[in-house]
Amino acid sequence: MPSLLTDIPRPVRRTLQACAGLATLVLLFEGMRAVGLLPTTSVPSTGEILGALRTSVVDGDMVSAIGYTVLAWLLGLLVATAIGIPSGIAVGLSRWADRATRSAVEILRPVPAVALVPVAIVLFGIEVPMQVFLIAIACVWPLLLGARGGVRAVDPLQVDTARSFGLGQLAIIRRVVLPATVPAMVTALRLSASLGVVVAVGAQLISGSPGLGSLLVSSQNAGKNDVVWACLLVTGALGVVINLLLASAERGIAGWQALSTEGRR
Amino acid sequence: MTISTTTSPAPVLLSADGIGKTYVGEKGAQVEAIGDVSFTVAEGEFVAIVGPSGCGKTTLLRTIAGLLKPSRGEIRFDDKAVRRVPDGFGIVFQEYNRSLFPWLTVRKNVEFGLKDLPRQLRTERAAEALARVHLAGVEDQYPWQLSGGMQQRVAIARALATHPRVLLMDEPFASVDAQTRINLELMTAEISAELGLTTLLITHDIDEAIFLADRVFVLSARPSHVLMEVAVDLPRPRDELATKADPRFLDYRRTVYDAIVHPTTDTTPIATTIPRAEVLT
Amino acid sequence: MKAPTFRSVTHRSVGWIFVLVLMGLWEIAGRRDASGLFPPLSEVLTETLEVLRSDALTNDILPSVARALAGFVLGSAAGIALGVVLGWWRALEPWTTAPLEFLRAVPVPALVPLAVALYGSTDPMKVGIIALGAFWPVLLNTVDGIRRVDPGYIESARVYTSGSSFSILRRVVLPAATPQITTGLRIGLAISLILMVVSEMFGASSGLGYLVLQSQRLYAMTSMYAGVVILALVGLLLTALFSAVEKRAMSWFDGMKGRTS
Numbered sequence: 068m069p070s071l072l073t074d075i076p077r078p079v080r081r082t083l084q085a086c087a088g089l090a091t092l093v094l095l096f097e098g099m100r101a102v103g104l105l106p107t108t109s110v111p112s113t114g115e116i117l118g119a120l121r122t123s124v125v126d127g128d129m130v131s132a133i134g135y136t137v138l139a140w141l142l143g144l145l146v147a148t149a150i151g152i153p154s155g156i157a158v159g160l161s162r163w164a165d166r167a168t169r170s171a172v173e174i175l176r177p178v179p180a181v182a183l184v185p186v187a188i189v190l191f192g193i194e195v196p197m198q199v200f201l202i203a204i205a206c207v208w209p210l211l212l213g214a215r216g217g218v219r220a221v222d223p224l225q226v227d228t229a230r231s232f233g234l235g236q237l238a239i240i241r242r243v244v245l246p247a248t249v250p251a252m253v254t255a256l257r258l259s260a261s262l263g264v265v266v267a268v269g270a271q272l273i274s275g276s277p278g279l280g281s282l283l284v285s286s287q288n289a290g291k292n293d294v295v296w297a298c299l300l301v302t303g304a305l306g307v308v309i310n311l312l313l314a315s316a317e318r319g320i321a322g323w324q325a326l327s328t329e330g331r332r
Numbered sequence: 333m334t335i336s337t338t339t340s341p342a343p344v345l346l347s348a349d350g351i352g353k354t355y356v357g358e359k360g361a362q363v364e365a366i367g368d369v370s371f372t373v374a375e376g377e378f379v380a381i382v383g384p385s386g387c388g389k390t391t392l393l394r395t396i397a398g399l400l401k402p403s404r405g406e407i408r409f410d411d412k413a414v415r416r417v418p419d420g421f422g423i424v425f426q427e428y429n430r431s432l433f434p435w436l437t438v439r440k441n442v443e444f445g446l447k448d449l450p451r452q453l454r455t456e457r458a459a460e461a462l463a464r465v466h467l468a469g470v471e472d473q474y475p476w477q478l479s480g481g482m483q484q485r486v487a488i489a490r491a492l493a494t495h496p497r498v499l500l501m502d503e504p505f506a507s508v509d510a511q512t513r514i515n516l517e518l519m520t521a522e523i524s525a526e527l528g529l530t531t532l533l534i535t536h537d538i539d540e541a542i543f544l545a546d547r548v549f550v551l552s553a554r555p556s557h558v559l560m561e562v563a564v565d566l567p568r569p570r571d572e573l574a575t576k577a578d579p580r581f582l583d584y585r586r587t588v589y590d591a592i593v594h595p596t597t598d599t600t601p602i603a604t605t606i607p608r609a610e611v612l613t
Numbered sequence: 614m615k616a617p618t619f620r621s622v623t624h625r626s627v628g629w630i631f632v633l634v635l636m637g638l639w640e641i642a643g644r645r646d647a648s649g650l651f652p653p654l655s656e657v658l659t660e661t662l663e664v665l666r667s668d669a670l671t672n673d674i675l676p677s678v679a680r681a682l683a684g685f686v687l688g689s690a691a692g693i694a695l696g697v698v699l700g701w702w703r704a705l706e707p708w709t710t711a712p713l714e715f716l717r718a719v720p721v722p723a724l725v726p727l728a729v730a731l732y733g734s735t736d737p738m739k740v741g742i743i744a745l746g747a748f749w750p751v752l753l754n755t756v757d758g759i760r761r762v763d764p765g766y767i768e769s770a771r772v773y774t775s776g777s778s779f780s781i782l783r784r785v786v787l788p789a790a791t792p793q794i795t796t797g798l799r800i801g802l803a804i805s806l807i808l809m810v811v812s813e814m815f816g817a818s819s820g821l822g823y824l825v826l827q828s829q830r831l832y833a834m835t836s837m838y839a840g841v842v843i844l845a846l847v848g849l850l851l852t853a854l855f856s857a858v859e860k861r862a863m864s865w866f867d868g869m870k871g872r873t874s
């Protein structure tokens with residue numbers, strides 16, 4: 068039976084469904100306010116939130132908060148990648164290096180990065196570098212372990228194939244091991260990226276270092292609840308953009324992996 | 333016996349000299365895969381090695397290729413001991429779908445071994461190799477977008493593109509359908525003859541071995557040794573129907589089959605050369 | 614016989630030697646530091662032991678561990694439950710993707726100030742925040758894991774089981790998705806630990822996190838580092854606990870696989 072929904076072309080239908088989902092979320096929020104699950108005294112309405120978003124964008128607070136957060140996040144990820152990926156590849160390639168460092172990694176990895184906020188303040192003060200330090204510490208582990216796992220999972224037959232063409236160690240690493248590891252690294256990067264946002268906002272909240280987290284706190288202290296909610300809206304939107312970018316990068320770069328394993332079944 | 337009429341044989345290009353391989357596992361468990369294998373391959377010859385599953389054929393090929401160090405004995409190529417993969421070897425692996433690089437297009441896969449050549453020459457070589465395996469027009473696809481038989485041909489083209497002197501193939505046609513298999517066999521025979529390649533084909537298919545080879549080595553079960561060596565005297569070019577209906581083909585087939593099914597209990601390696609006259613009688 | 618034993622011993626100890634070298638470096642750096650900002654490891658560890666022997670253990674540390682554990686378990690359970698629903702009934706996907714993508718993108722620490730304002734710095738609030746942190750990664754990985762189960766498994770399950778959605782889900786889909794759900798749990802645990810610290814450091818007037826921050830403000834470096842070490846130990850403990858449970862669960866899972874096949 069042809070229904071109203073199936074007659075609409077797929078992309079349009081998808082968009083409509085997504086909008087309907089988001090609208091339901093807004094309705095749910097307003098409903099909870101109306102019923103009293105969320106106190107109307109401290110929780111502003113959707114209209115008020117959007118209004119606050121507009122004014123805080125216009126007066127520049129929001130823009131600079133986003134700017135600082137994105138800057139710290141980017142630099143932190145960059146540092147974590149620069150350290151984590153090469154070390155991960157090294158311990159993936161060398162059993163010896165792996166054995167030597169494994170215990171240290173096992174001990175350091177579970178340390179929650181925000182526990183180091185006081186240390187970071189002592190070392191770096193409360194500006195952006197301190198956030199970069201904490202984000203890098205949190206994100207280095209998934210990247211290191213992702214690269215290590217990727218290198219470990221390289222098919223030995225592919226290495227043999229390269230050897231059969233007379234390639235030496237370095238050429239094999241460059242032309243076979245690295246490309247084969249790219250999907251694992253991109254996945255690790257996606258994981259680190261959302262972890263990085265969590266750590267950035269957490270560190271800003273605790274230390275007052277500039278960014279969305281501290282804007283949130285200062286607005287709350289000033290009694291501007293609508294700005295607080297606008298901050299939440301913006302962090303959510305920021306997260307969505309980051310996730311979408313990285314997910315499409317993952318599909319683009321690593322598309323062959325998903326498809327080739329599917330093809331092998 | 334008319335031994336005097338045999339033309340002087342081509343020089344030996346590749347030889348295995350008392351090869352043995354014992355795998356040592358993590359906990360010291362030992363698997364003796366190859367017992368004692370020796371043979372020689374002459375320049376331009378097509379040699380097939382048959383043996384039951386698990387007898388160490390892949391192990392032998394990897395040893396010949398210099399990918400695996402033998403526990404005993406030595407491989408010699410061009411009168412030099414093989415320690416790593418020598419220049420001039422092309423290898424087609426048993427699990428071809430795993431040996432093709434999924435992040436490279438078909439063209440890039442075929443060009444993989446040509447890194448040192450200028451781009452122009454690389455492209456030409458790749459095109460030539462793909463044409464030889466009757467695969468044109470898929471250059472820009474990825475290997476995993478192709479069928480099994482096509483993937484296998486890409487793997488063969490990749491080995492051919494380097495213009496090897498020796499082509500080593502490990503059960504290259506084991507996992508394709510019967511029709512594709514026949515096509516690939518004919519194609520292999522044609523390429524080897526045209527390029528004058530020294531070819532070593534590993535297979536567990538007796539018919540395929542006899543159909544393609546000048547000589548067939550029959551391996552015993554693990555730990556393997558050469559049970560028998562059969563010189564195949566069938567006219568070339570070989571033909572799917574005519575060759576396989578030739579009474580000599582059927583004789584070779586029975587001989588090899590008997591050797592595999594009723595191997596002598598004697599464990600010392602024996603190499604029975606069956607001269608042509610004997611088989612014909 | 615002697616040589617391999619010797620080798621395996623060195624293999625195992627080389628990792629610990631590296632750890633000891635790192636600790637030694639901390640000690641030396643601490644002793645050479647004149648600024649007073651970087652106390653040697655020995656002093657920090659002495660202080661740590663002292664804290665662990667004081668009543669801070671029962672007053673601050675164990676409650677932290679309990680909250681983290683409770684939040685992680687609650688959040689994961691909710692994540693798996695909702696994940697199964699969303700992963701299995703695909704018709705829901707187009708409607709739920711956009712709102713969920715938005716909600717999960719809000720970093721959970723950002724909710725802490727609001728939660729403190731609405732509910733105060735209470736235990737249920739902290740547990741709730743920790744739970745929410747674990748919830749998202751577990752949910753996403755469960756949904757993804759279930760959607761990726763090879764359709765071939767599901768088809769053969771339809772043939773060999775009673776064919777009801779429930780039994781297919783329980784006997785085939787969930788086991789097949791287990792590895793990815795486990796991945797989600799591991800990420801969830803890491804985020805739970807971060808939130809444990811955030812919820813203690815933000816707006817609290819007691820607790821371990823509060824003590825650490827307070828020491829930093831007072832420039833009491835040794836007790837600050839001791840607090841950080843204790844927080845690290847809590848993370849280590851909970852991660853080790855998780856690995857142990859995972860190992861047991863997985864061996865049970867492997868055993869089951871072995872029996873039925």
Ligand SMILES: Nc1ncnc2c1ncn2[C@@H]1O[C@H](COP(=O)(O)OP(=O)(O)OP(=O)(O)O)[C@@H](O)[C@H]1O
Binds near residue numbers: 385390391392
């Ligand atoms: N890396 C290895 N470590 C230990 N044992 C191995 C290893 N590779 C192969 N073997 C063992 O050596 C024997 C020969 O294996 P091989 O793969 O060479 O056999 P094959 O003749 O190629 O078999 P098939 O016809 O199935 O391809 C088998 O018993 C196998 O279990």
Ligand SMILES: [Mg+2]
Binds near residue numbers: 389
């Ligand atoms: Mg084999």
